[in-house]
Amino acid sequence: MRPFAALYLWMIIAGVATTALSVALPLIVQRVVDGPVLHGDERGLLLLGLVALALGLVEALLIFIRRWVQANSALRMETAMRDDLYRHLQSLSVSFHDGWQSGQLLSRATSDLSVIRRFLSFGLIFLVLNTATAVVVVVLLFRLYWPLALVVTASAVPLFWFSQQFTRRYNAAARRMQDQQGDLATVAEESAGGIRLIKAFGRRDHMAERFTGYARQLHDTAVGKSRMVARTWAKFDAVPNATLAVVLVGGALAVARDRMTVGELVAFVSLQIMLIWPIDALGHIIANAQEAMTAADRFYEVIDTPPDIADRRGATPLEPTAVRGAVRFDNVRFAYPDAPTEVLRGVNLDVRPGETLAIAGVTGSGKSTLVSLVPRLIDADSGRVLIDGVDIRDVTLASLRTVVAVAFEEPILFSMSVRENLTLGRPDATDADIEEALDVVQADFVRDLPWGLATRVGEQGLSLSGGQRQRLALARAVLSRPKVLVLDDPLSALDVHTEALVERALTRVLAGTTAIIVVHRPSTVALADRVAFLRDGVIAGVGTHSELLATNRDYAAVLSATEVPA
Template identity: 90%
Template sequence: MPRSTHHPLHNLWRTRSYMRPYAALYVWMILAGVVTTALGVALPLIVQRVVDGPVLHGDDRGLFLLGALALALGLVEALLIFIRRWVQANSALRMETSMRDDLYRHLQSLSVSFHDGWQSGQLLSRATTDLAIIRRFLSFGLIFLVLNTATAITVVALLFDLYWPLALVVAASAGPLFWFSQQFTRRYNAAARLMQDQQGDLATVAEESAGGIRLIKAFGRREHMAEKFTRYARDLHDTAVGKALMVSRTWAKFDAVPNVTLAVVLVGGALAVARDRMTVGELVAFVSLQLMLIWPIDALGYIIANAQEAMTAADRFYEVVDTDPAITDRPGAAVLERGDVGGEVRFDNVRFAYPDAPAEVLRGVDLVVRPGETLAIAGVTGAGKSTLVSLVPRLIDADHGRVLLDGRDVRDVTLESLRTVVAVAFEEPILFSMSVRENLTLGRPDATDAEIDEAIDVVQADFVRTLPWGLDTRVGEQGLSLSGGQRQRLALARAVLTRPKVLVLDDPLSALDVHTEALVERALTRVLTGTTAIIVVHRPSTVALADRVAFLSDGVIAGVGTHSELLATNPSYAAVLSAAADDAGELAGEGAR
């Protein structure tokens, strides 16, 4: 995974763009905070007047009036605090939602290769934990950093006004605090980054364990996976404990400084009163004001820690957001009109290599699929069949050469319009944790019940009608409540339902039994009439769907023709199909036993 090369503060500063819509609210929050601080500062000064006035002279009426004023100021302060906190939480949660929406939207625009290279848990932690950390800083840490700084400056100024020698002592205490914060910041940033990365790793292990629970149970690896999870959890625990210890030590130092300073002030203030350099009311006000500094100083440790975590979280957020989509619309890309698409697909000297691969997978493929034709792509495992068909809907892009749809480079049309006329069904079916109906209509939300029923009949998926709630039954995460063959049929029905001009099928019948496969093939033959279909095949029975077969070998098309023609003229094709037939026969025999 990439790491940001910017200063940790840089990406946190960039999050201000999400604050702009709420700039007016932030101004009002700060103004409310300033008024609240002013009211808080006013109370010690009122106490000074009470002690040096009514208390000293026994004026009960003056004491009552000053007490009423203090109560009124306290109520106003409480109301302002409520309003500020509510506005803070509301605006920060809306910012977090905006950031999460942008992150998710950007993830959808990134290529399949990006997602192949990232752990799902790392992406999940960025969309949840990291954004929550940023929100806490923007809603609490940032506001209180401003308000506490303003409070400290105001209080120290008043202390100098009351009695400057003791005020110098209070001001001097900022030196140790600054030094402690510098030491803390350097160490805490690395610990925060490590902990947030470990949270992502732990989320990945948990997510993969949940998704692969059948495999774990089948191989009896429950203890192994439990040990792995415990190891990751222990690493996270140790890092969190070390981070907490770091915070505790620094917080204790921050707490000790004002307490030592207070002791010096009390002794020095008592001597000043005894020598008539201060009144008792001034000493009480001085100490009360100094006590107001304890919270800002105590909060300093939390704010610094929160800021460090927020900087790390912003780094991790922008690591994803700054990744440019590898597959995008070209400038001036045209919108494909469904009615204008004939369905001819042409591969023109197509070459492709995966990053860090030792050699090209496709080394100059030239192939034409005629409109309405069903073409099978055959070849040994690893020949590049799935890679070739993935070029049509632009799940990947060719390094060299072109893929043409009706003579137009697929990169010259918008992705959205291309994928409305090209449908794909993968060998490994992907279903979402939602109802059968929602899964089927994913590519065509406006499909009617009659059209859904027709697609279900084509792929022999009648089983959905016997589910507890029929089409409204939720299939569970990844559709694991269904068998492999059931999932594959639903994925195929989803592709058929879109009524595409070009249908790409990547060995879509591999999980079906022989009888069901024959029924689906006959139905597909009827449905594919008028649709250009490219089918990756791994076993001979699927070849029956095709009008022609293209044999892919060593990165190039080594032969094109009917199944019978290739069997007669291409020994390599005959050998591949023969081996596949033997494997299929063995599997059928094992199933019979």
């Protein structure tokens, strides 16, 4: 925070100096009118003119310095806040992201922080400087002629009333508009991501109408806000101008009765005119402040959310070379928020070091939930998951995720090169390591891409087929050389021929690696040394594929894709 504090200090110094020079100019004008002008002293008039010119040039320089510092410091602060928000989002659990619309998070990281930056670079500093200017000017007005100064001061009463009415209504409109911006961003993002589905079902017009509906809501709210600002600004503008008319008439009468000099009247009017801009800007500053407060509330809704999954106090790192890979689920229970029943209801299961264990069960039995516990994508509500006898919540997340690698059924690729996608879990991988991983998963297609490993795969990897994406995701998991490999039905998008090739290659890779594989097809079960059958949130049987087929008719029904008997 020290760089920001130093910048703001220079900004305040420049602002105060600028205000002092602005206030000094009307006083110089008073001296000119009551001195050289009144007495016809051309030399004195020239001297005071040069002083006024010099002060004006210095004021212009100080305004430049203040504006530059304002913009620089606000942009740096916006960047720091955006970085903090992104890092915090990365630390939050999967369940948090499942419960939030991506567009709402995006709007907080972009438009909301821009609103805060605009207030910091304009509204805040001008609020401080305009307040200081108003106080100094009113004091000087009282010194020049107190009856008219009372009139100017009294004009603050309707201004205060207008601002109170405006603030209450504008705050609600600002929050509504920022929420609607998030909703609109969500619709746009979902439409872009689901464009294939929209075209396949011929729902382009429907989605366009849906988008237009959200856009119309945002438009109406924005127009209402603008109308509210325009009305209030007009009121703020009318008050100082009406006051100025009273001052001109009253001042002229005071000069006629020798209660003020002409120079004092000119200085008084010049100082009062200096109040018009701060008062005119008051409506905009209040509106900007309300938007910034709403944006800050939305920002802190996210930043104040504590991570559900984090390192415990005293957590120690795992040493990858010392990990054998024994995995144990000890009476594990888990339920999703607001779910009527538990998904896992006391799972007990041991996976031996170097063993490949398949997890089978009907859809919704908790297979993916169970394997998600191993890399701590979620945490058990009760019970423990242990690696080599150590509770995984007692080791650091960073070290755990260097030991455990995951490949999901739905492959996730980023808008970056093939190489960058593959090396996410192992940035130091060599070309030879990458080639070996690609050979294992039969991803020869990479060599035929326009720029090979340097080819960008596009957002979500949609420039590739489903099978190609799945093979790259599997290669990424293999490349990290984990001690524990979690595969959530990683071969579902492969054709029969490619699946057979990948399975044979995986048999070599899995030798010496503890692997837990979620399976739905008998062909994938062939990779496993043993199979655990999950039913109704508990392990209903463990054994080889042949043993379970002979002893567990529910398992046989699942693997033969028939209905499980009640």
